[in-house]
Amino acid sequence: MTNNPYYRNGDEFDSSSIPQGPPQGFSNDYFEPPPFGPPPGAGLPPIAPPPGFSPPIPAWQVGPGGIRNCLFSNTYVWLRNGRSFWFFPTFIGRQVIVGYxxxxRRGWTYHFLNPNEILSYQCF
Incomplete structure (x- = not known):
């Protein structure tokens, strides 16, 4: 192993030539765990609570198609499992809807939705 720069005299390990810490110009911040809560750019939650009523389920809006029109609006969502709630979408993708x-008891909380779970919705 005479060509290995970390060994001298055949068997002795020399750690003095191994770089310590991050490279010059870089910080250790990259290796820290991410902060809790919504990621940057996820949009801010609404300031006020949603309307104080639960609307009846509309027969004409079935499935998640067209929910892009509800972006940054109070939206009542009905899921296929029977649950329903107020939602404030801030990002709508093909496989996820992100919002609040x-x-x-807790107010607006960061939440993900699978578009396939949506039975119906209504924007306000």
Whole structure:
């Protein structure tokens, strides 16, 4: 192993030539765990609570198609599992809808939705 720069005299390990810490010009911030809560750019939650009523389920808006029109609006969502709630979408993708869900005791909380779980919705 005479060509290995980390060994001298055949068997002795020399750690003095191994770089320590991040390269010059870089910080250790990259290796810290991400902060809790919504990621940057996710949009801010609404300031006020949603309307104080639960609307009847509309027969004409079935599935998640067209929910892009509800971006940054109070939206009542009905899921296929029977649950329903107020939602404030801030990002709508093909496989995920991101925003804030209204919870009576905690207010607006960051929430993800699978578009395939949506039975119906209504924007306000």
């Amino acid at each position: 869900r209204w919870r009576r």
